[in-house]
Amino acid sequence: MRVALVGTQTDLERLRARLDESVEVAGEFASLGEARAADLDVDGFLIAPERSIPEDLQEPLTARELEVLEQLAAGLSNKAIGARLGISDQTVKFHVSSITGKLGVTNRTEAVRRALRLGLIAL
Numbered sequence: 870m871r872v873a874l875v876g877t878q879t880d881l882e883r884l885r886a887r888l889d890e891s892v893e894v895a896g897e898f899a900s901l902g903e904a905r906a907a908d909l910d911v912d913g914f915l916i917a918p919e920r921s922i923p924e925d926l927q928e929p930l931t932a933r934e935l936e937v938l939e940q941l942a943a944g945l946s947n948k949a950i951g952a953r954l955g956i957s958d959q960t961v962k963f964h965v966s967s968i969t970g971k972l973g974v975t976n977r978t979e980a981v982r983r984a985l986r987l988g989l990i991a992l
Contacts, residue, residue: 871895873904876917877988884917900991901932902939928971930989937964939990942981 874881874897881897888894895911898904904914916932930938933954940950947961954961965977972983984990 870913871909871911872913872915873898873907873909873911874915874917875899875901875904880917884915888915900939901935902943902990926971926987930968930971934964934968934971935989937961938968938980938984941965941968941977942984942990942992 871893895909947958951958951961969980972980974980
């Protein structure tokens with residue numbers, strides 16, 4: 870299996886140590902957006918657990934919520950995010966609501982700021 874790893878340098882070291890010989894690492898990236906932009910031929914993305922579940926979050930963000938969050942950081946509207954991810958703008962609205970709730974913020978701008986501080990996304 871060929872994968873791209875996503876996380877901080879420290880988290881990536883921990884993740885690599887857990888991989889078995891059947892996993893080939895095609896690349897390492899600080900964010901899921903960077904990994905996707907590299908357009909590598911991979912079977913999937915492995916996000917370091919420490920990166921996706923910060924200690925001060927009561928509930929972790931899902932992989933899809935992280936994708937939506939990265940698009941929010943790019944300044945896209947719900948409709949544009951939906952078009953990029955192949956989902957409806959109503960589904961995006963649902964994800965944004967879930968993201969703001971999990972991050973303990975009241976709007977999308979605060980969600981992006983908090984996510985940056987937690988290391989969930991990078992600009």
